[in-house]
Amino acid sequence: MGCVPQRFSPYHPGSKAALFPVAVVCAVIVYGLMSIALLNDSTMEVRKTAIQYKEKKSIHAPGPWVPQKKWVKFPDRMWHGYQLPVLTAQPLGRMGNIMGEYATLWALKHIYNTTVLVMPRMRFKLSCFPSLSLPDCPGGCNTTGWKRVGRSGGISRYDFTKIENAAAGLFGPETFVLTNCLFEIQLFNFFKEDLRREFTFSEEIQRKVREFLARVQREWQAINNSTVLPVLVGFHVRRTDYAQHAFRLFGGKLPGTTYFTRALNYYRRKFSNAVAFVVASDDMGFVRMKLGNNSDVYFSAGTSAFEDMALLSSCNHSIVTLGSYGFWTGYLAGGEVVYPDVRTHRRYRFAREMYEITGIANFTPIFPD
Template identity: 25%
Template structure:
């Protein structure tokens, strides 16, 4: 009997401790939906996010102070200029035609191409009237329910663009207010409008919403408002379906802060490339095809085994031939994390390689092309989205049967007009 009494007291004691911890945890964050225990890196990133949330509640937002970020040199200023350039509109293409050999297509006429002096920019011209209309339209649903929504801070620029875009689209679908912290990288890189709140109001508590898989659309996000609680979205939210309802807004939000300087540097690079190739004296107009080749140089072998495979050189050759069969007077622009490999494996009489070391300027360069050939990674994805023309992607990513392959759905990750191609 004495032993049984000790066991009961032991269970009551530790049960009380567990209940106390649970109440403390729930007082700040309540877990919603399927909870996926994060790995160590994710936990560290989540801790940084929650620390930032507390700081943002206590400090006055200072959106024009960019601190000591390593990318400070290209983030200062808030330049807004008219930069409207004509672009070649996307064509409707049947993927079944690409399953076999690439067929010769009728070359586009002169009026359908882009003039050499009018290269396509990855931004739209925004007049004061347009900005006012955009703000009015957005404010019609922002703050309409008193509920707020935020994301975590995971990955690099491409990942964070997905997080912001998806949060914004989900917020509008649920009439919730999207919050982007004043010191967020996306706000520092792009011209995110100031009517997007820089911090949570004091006392707001967030519930955690965990996506089920890496690149799968989670339709539970369509009814978050029904829970009547403010939400923190976790983790990457990489599907075009989350934000297809707000693409016009996002094309304004994703204008680079240093767009005027970027435009000058990119135009000078294009003009010099055309001069070197003798293309500037020809009467035909030029079509710029951006190629992004990521070889995952920064990843370890065990990460590659998880499914992060790379596109072979044959893929780029096939994709380049595809565009040659559609457009004439092409200039290919190559960007990569492994430029030495590209110079050996991606070659063409009319090709030039990215001269810029700044990754944000490089993203602007990719987005300034008319059409895009992408490999793998979110940098490729967003460069193609910003460009807005025809897009060919490497459809054999991720490696079949791997961890990443089971957590990725191509139909959710790649927009339907983009064209999948094997190597």
Template identity: 20%
Template sequence: MNSADYRARAPTTGRMRILYAGRQARRNPAYAVGVFILLVFALMENQLHSEYYSDVDTSEVRALGVRDFRDQHLKLKVIHEDGDVKIASLGKSRPSRSIDKPLRNGGHKKLSDRLHNTIRKHRYRKNSWQEKPILTIRFDGRLGNQMFEYAAVYAIARKKKMKIFLTRNHQLNKIFHIDESVIVRKPCGGFSNVNTPCCGYDAEVLDRIHNNTCQRVFGYFQSWRYFDSVIANIRRQFTFRRNIVQTADAKLWSVVNKHKKYPFKTATRGRCVHAHAQSKRNACTFIAIHVRRGDLMLPIRVKQGRRAAPKQFYLRAMDYFRRLYHDALFIIGSDSQQWAEENLAGPDAIVLKDMLPEVDMCILSRCNHTVMSVGTFGWWVGFLGRGKTVYYNRPFTNNSETAAMYSRYEKDFIRPGWIGMS
């Protein structure tokens, strides 16, 4: 029988084809090589075909065609404002059912509901919030200003029975023991803005804040009158964290021990600082002095009418406390350390150097009494210190821009009982 007869009688079923190819390969080696090459090409083609389907990105699908029970063609378009939404039901690389076949048992309705639920979930995920209503603050300024802003908004939230949104990594959380009972960590989807004038007390701000919505409050709130009803609560919240207190006490001990000009004996000096660290205030008397000059000396600040306290003010305040306390030791914190060193340092006056703002404030606020120049940082030193506070009573020139903003400076900013000097 010749080869033509073999080809004529070649089987058509899959198993018989394999047996037939095997017999042909044993009789003709060239045939075997050809079969092997064809098999390799077939495997390559199948691999490419599989990769094509596996690389299909279902998130690019924009429409899905189905037929309803009336055999009418429907087209559900999936479009989102942020781009195409990935349809959960199209997770496979190949559809398990032909889209041209009608869906049974209400399948079209289930598929439609699933698509609409997916769209709704993605559309409103960014606009969800944890609790309502919520107040948040646009923090402006440095540490002293931010303390005023938080204290005022805290008091307002308590009166309005609202929550305050404050991020966990905000510096106030890292420095103080902020009241967690009024804080939420997840913001609203949107806030309406409430502006307050600078820089005194605005009694109408409560009327502009509504306790049925989420609002963002703008303003410096530089007045103790905003939080007068929760003074004790604010003092408790603005207690420094333990690591800051330990750093402050260690620094105070170090600078006093190194200050050779201190008139007391070494043993007395040690007892003084140790007693201060233990909150025993009968060993010696620490007087905190905050000197702010840096930004107040800029031409733009001078043009606004702002004034930095002169040297004579500090010397008068120091003499006032020397007459009251024979064992007074002055601890000076300043943004102009060189000026303070040249003009105020002495046998009983030490200038703190290279301190973080929170450590500086902690040291000064733990002193017995305060000399405050100008600004919110010194204000909080005097407030947290609870002793006598002497302040500079001419912080701006008359008929200036700053004088207009602080028109009620003595009433709204300065605490009752503080002593003014020029």
């Protein structure tokens, strides 16, 4: 419902008075619609734009916001040999968040053909991935005086329009630091296979993972007196500070043992019990207590976050709870990913709505409790 433009007759005395109530009604309706759009976190525009990349031509994927005809290029404006604008990102959060920041930089570079650089701290935090191809920021990347650009609309709206405007050159030939934990799945999901190659673990970590998983399979075969190799399902359980974080920021709660049982049984039925679960968590005492009586569950040694992610992402399929770390374990594994269909008071990046909007088809929701 709204105001339809009308063709008015020539002015006559009294016509202003007659039209005044109509104008008031239209103003009220428009104001109300704008207020709803601003306040309702459940609204999100699904952006579809053709992206050309390598052999994939004119594939429609979510994003980018700025169509190519509006991009602005500055071929003669340089910074340390790099064409402006230049974008880098603050490595905020833990491993999963920083991977999302790197992946978003990758997407901005390959969609907008813009310069992106990696800060030394981001390189250090992702040192387990020796194949990262984005170049380092020269000279240690002192970003004093750089323009800071982040998302808009609060923590639950995930509006990265300003970041994409900067990448498209609409904010001028400047140097930009991207802030607010950029994690733009709707852009970087288009480059999933490229990112899985970027996030390739070192050979030493891969060797440890292969040995661990081979041992799990041998133990499972011995217990089940079988020559069949079990399907491996990685299971990440996020705990510790995330319970308070999820409640405070999103109004949600961590899934409990009911979800664990449902997720385990989902794969047991699917693979006729020929399945072995490999569990890692930031609270191994909790998961051992809750899952230790399952003969098909095996626990990570918990040596490091790097090795746990390598272990889980090397499995055939995945179970995750909440958080960016669990997301990446399933995303990199590449098989089916079971996740909790949580209900939150604000939009949550790793909830069903967001997975559907971003076009991630291999994630399967299960009601948690």
